[in-house]
Amino acid sequence: MGILAYMQRIGRSLMVPVAVLPAAAILIGIGNWINGMPWGSGSIVATFLTQSGGAIIGNMAILFAIGVAYGMSKDKDGAAALSGLVGFLIITTLLSTKSYALFNGIDIEQAGWEKLVPLAYDKINNQFIGILVGVISAEIYNRFNSVELHKTLAFFSGKRLVPIIVSIVMLLVSFILYFIWPMVFSILTSFGEQIKDLGSAGAGIYGFFNRLLIPVGLHHALNSVFWFDVAGINDIGNFLQPEKSLAAGTATIGITGRYQAGFFPIMMFGLPGAALAMYHTAKKGNKDKTASIMLAASFAAFFTGITEPLEFAFMFVAPVLYLIHAILTGISLFIAATMQWISGFAFSAGLIDMLLQSGNPLAVHWYMLILQGLVFFVVYYVVFRFVIVKFNLKTPGREDDDSADTTVEETQQKATTSDLSTLAQQYLAIIGGKENLTNIDSCITRLRLSVKDTDLIDEQAAKALGAMAVIKLGKTGVQIVVGQQAEKIANHMKELA
Incomplete structure (x- = not known):
């Protein structure tokens, strides 16, 4: 390994x-x-x-x-x-x-x-x-x-x-x-x-690398x-x-929370703005499908702060957008820390955590993060839309016609994936069967698998099943981004393997 x-x-x-x-x-x-x-x-x-x-x-x-x-x-x-x-x-x-x-x-x-x-x-x-x-x-x-x-x-x-x-x-x-x-x-x-x-x-530098390391899971x-x-x-x-912490002198009002606060404008507003840009730039025939994906992912980002479904939608198909996203995240943390607009979280920077911490004595001018977020919504929308159109990036809904078309066979295949056991069996086949599998694990939205040979993995088949991304890590490691049912799918795969 x-x-x-x-x-x-x-x-x-x-x-x-x-x-x-x-x-x-x-x-x-x-x-x-x-x-x-x-x-x-x-x-x-x-x-x-x-x-x-x-x-x-x-x-x-x-x-x-x-x-x-x-x-x-x-x-x-x-x-x-x-x-x-x-x-x-x-x-x-x-x-x-x-x-x-x-x-x-x-x-x-x-x-x-x-x-x-x-x-x-x-x-x-x-x-x-x-x-x-x-x-x-x-x-x-x-x-x-x-x-x-x-x-x-x-x-x-x-x-x-x-x-x-x-x-x-x-x-x-x-x-x-x-x-x-x-x-x-x-x-x-x-x-x-x-x-x-x-x-x-320092907060801005941390924010930049926090996003930049997500593709490899080291964040x-x-x-x-x-x-x-x-x-x-x-x-x-x-x-x-x-x-x-205030009594012990380990916390300072306006300072403590600076490595968390700037994520709220990004997760609650910035990324939904990017989602709207991807929807508006999708091809006419793909808008409905793109809208359903982007709406669900934006809802998760805004309320819970879970952003991987949105980030993986453009992370690999348009890496320049992801680099822009990492830079904007760093800028957001820098602004929030500079202005001392502070809030914190225990899970992620979504609305639920923001409301829970609104009564925290260390949450200083936390409501200004909402105003900052509205600005970042516009910035993300304008920048993403411009870059997507300017460089003709293949974001969701803008794929080439031959890859965007859905055949009857694929439609029938996707119809069976509501059964998680069946879905797990299909993913098991995609990675080369249980003979190629050495370890199964999961995180919030990813299957984290160890295999004997990543070359045996069918990436296109995985995406046809609904996977947002397939990340190969050398010859023996792979992550498949499947959404918030990752743990359940992994458990079914363990039973089958």
Whole structure:
């Protein structure tokens, strides 16, 4: 497996712990809303809700260890998740400030003993360590989950053996980290500080690369640096716990949330503007079909912030448009950060998250993001329409006649795809059958498959089934963008394989 494909596996697995964030957003959002009402100030109910949501945010590091271990395990087994938990507890205990003091003969009873311990050990409980532990635990699980021991130790065979091996390995990892963690921590925090020092420009640069990495699925890894406590930024964690982060000095009104705010104008307004441009430039005979696709995708982007169905509609057929999209995203984050129009999210930058965070004390002039969004709607529409017509780009509805025509056979084939089991069977045949398949996984909108040979995959047949894109990653990796039923299709494929 190539380094790119491996990084994609890690990026995909990060979605497992991130998926719990909407629960935290709902609890904290409603709690902040109640607390902001004249009748709700100091409400026990508001405190109950915000503290419940804070419990999720405050333990993201351990959720990353568990979620990444589970997400990268080959059969998504609970034993891998348990191993991630075991590994995380061992490392964070052995490398805690008290453990360091014990190892170095520092008397923890004396006043100010904490100052004698390097700061890195006080920050060992972070998402970077969680990801590291999760990756190691998953690799150990994938290697040893079927090992059979001598019959006298048969009880500890197979999956029961994995947490034991992880425990031993984490002792070695802790020993290594004892010496190198301060250096790693310094590098990570230095990177975070450099981005912070760039201010609004840093937010814009992040926004540009966030979109640019989506085609290869590495944007999740990039997001973890800015949104979570990997490099000391922790934009989402600090934003969703305003009282705690403001009191601790880890949040600043008008600053915290700058790596999230600029996405709202793009996802809620900009991309729907691009969709309208693609509809207006579609050929006359294809307008109805194009309208149905663009309307559904725009609805998802506006309300939930899920943009992949729209982005993949032009990402590969018109890469120049996608580059423009990435640049405009960077500009949007730069503007929002500069003007201090701030809001945040736990899932994505859609209307639902915007409304949930409207009562957050760190949400400054959040309503101005709507005005900015209306401007970006016009900008996207004008720019996309001009570029599409000027360069005769083959965006949806503008395909050549021979590829745009739908035969009776294709129509009948598409009619059967409402049955997900049948659809999974068809996708299985398209990728060369189960003989060519080595691993099945999924993300929000993509089938993420490992195969023996990507040359056996029929891209045109996949698109005839409704796939928005087929992304081949070397000779053994492929992603098929199928929409929000990806997980269900993947589950049916696992049953068939």
